[in-house]
Amino acid sequence: xxxxxxxxxxxxxxxxxxxxxxxxxxxxxxxxxxxxxxxxxxxxxxxxxxxxxxxxxxxxxxxxxxxxxxxxxxxxxxxxxxxxxxxxxxxxxxxxxxxxxxxxxxxxxxxxxxx
Amino acid sequence: xxxxxxxxxxxxxxxxxxxxxxxxxxxxxxxxxxxxxxxxxxxxxxxxxxxxxxxxxxxxxxxxxxxxxxxxxxxxxxxxxxxxxxxxxxxxxxxxxxxxxxxxxxxxxxxxxxxxxxx
Numbered sequence: 001x002x003x004x005x006x007x008x009x010x011x012x013x014x015x016x017x018x019x020x021x022x023x024x025x026x027x028x029x030x031x032x033x034x035x036x037x038x039x040x041x042x043x044x045x046x047x048x049x050x051x052x053x054x055x056x057x058x059x060x061x062x063x064x065x066x067x068x069x070x071x072x073x074x075x076x077x078x079x080x081x082x083x084x085x086x087x088x089x090x091x092x093x094x095x096x097x098x099x100x101x102x103x104x105x106x107x108x109x110x111x112x113x114x115x
Numbered sequence: 116x117x118x119x120x121x122x123x124x125x126x127x128x129x130x131x132x133x134x135x136x137x138x139x140x141x142x143x144x145x146x147x148x149x150x151x152x153x154x155x156x157x158x159x160x161x162x163x164x165x166x167x168x169x170x171x172x173x174x175x176x177x178x179x180x181x182x183x184x185x186x187x188x189x190x191x192x193x194x195x196x197x198x199x200x201x202x203x204x205x206x207x208x209x210x211x212x213x214x215x216x217x218x219x220x221x222x223x224x225x226x227x228x229x230x231x232x233x234x
Contacts, residue, residue, distance in 0.1 A: 033222060042117065042205060042225040043158075088158065102148055102171055103223060105158040 004106035006089055011112045018076040020109045022089030027070060029091040033103065034063065034074045037086045046074070046087075076111075084113045118142065119226035121206050127232045133194040136229045140187055140208030146170070147189040148209075148223060149181055153202040164189055196233045203228045 005023045012018045024032060030051050035043040049056045049063045049072070056063045062075040076083055090103040118141035128134055140147050149161040151174075160173035164183035175181075178196075183189045193200060207223035 031222075035225075040227075042119075042121075042227040043207075044117070045222045045224065048222055102160045102163055102173065104160070107157040 004089055004091055004104055006087075006106040006109045008107065009110050009112070011114065012079050014079060014081055014113055014115050016079055018079045018083070018111055018113075020074045020076075020087050020089075020111065022072040022074075022106055024070050024072060024089065024091040025104070026091055027067065031092060032063075032065065032072050033090040034061075034072075035088040035090060035105075037088065037108065039085075043088060079111075079113050081113045081115060084111055086110050117224040117226065119206055119208050119224055121204075121226035121229050123229060124227070125230045125232075127234065128196060129234055130196055130198060132196050132233075133192065134196065134231065136191040136193070136204050136206075136231075138189045138191070138206030138208075138226060140189070140206075141224055144208035144210050144224070145187065146209045147183055147187070148207040149175075149189070149191050150205040150207065150225075151202050152205060152228070158205075161191070193231070198233050201231055201233045203230050 010018060010020060031048050033048040034046040036046050037043050047058050047061050047063055049065050054065055060077045064073045072089055086108040088108045089106040120139040122137045126134055138147060145166045148163045151159045151161055161175040162181050163171040167183050178194050181189060181191045205225050205228045207225045209223050
């Protein structure tokens with residue numbers, strides 16, 4: 001496909017793990033990113049992974065990368081109500097029209113955390 | 116706080132009008148990117164500047180233009196506004212142009228956006 005794809009909604013209970021999935025398009029993307037957007041705020045970089053890695057862990061966040069399937073996931077352990085936000089997956093856009101390194105974003109997954 | 120400052124936070128204007136959105140990048144960042152976020156289109160890349168020069172263009176309409184000044188701040192000009200231009204406009208910055216061989220890990224840092232409402 002031509003777009004970075006994510007499911008639009010995810011609902012979990014506080015304390016559970018959340019897994020947000022993303023399918024990206026360009027196998028030559030060097031870095032893949034996860035951004036978080038809280039209501040009324042800009043995009044906050046959460047984490048990123050280099051394409052030669054399978055996994056990256058950063059405190060409660062775990063990123064898994066399957067290059068063969070162009071699949072990226074973000075796992076949030078012990079999800080808290082403060083994690084409620086929209087999460088965006090992004091890939092580099094180097095292959096598209098020669099533009100130098102802007103990011104292509106998915107439409108975002110809205111995570112709702114119920115107490 | 117990302118260090119990227121955008122003004123104004125909110126802007127309400129009428130169709131046919133022209134507005135200017137302003138962005139100050141993080142200290143030391145030379146690249147500025149503009150994105151438009153709307154409900155139906157998601158986040159769309161508009162244009163990128165590096166050290167005063169245009170580097171890349173995305174889905175930017177001809178009615179829109181941008182520039183980056185010697186002090187590295189950037190302005191996005193939107194003219195002949197239409198109802199469909201209502202959106203959140205984000206500015207982002209990074210230290211250098213991003214590409215495969217030149218610091219592609221350098222992430223974009225986003226401002227809090229300008230919410231434009233065209234009535």
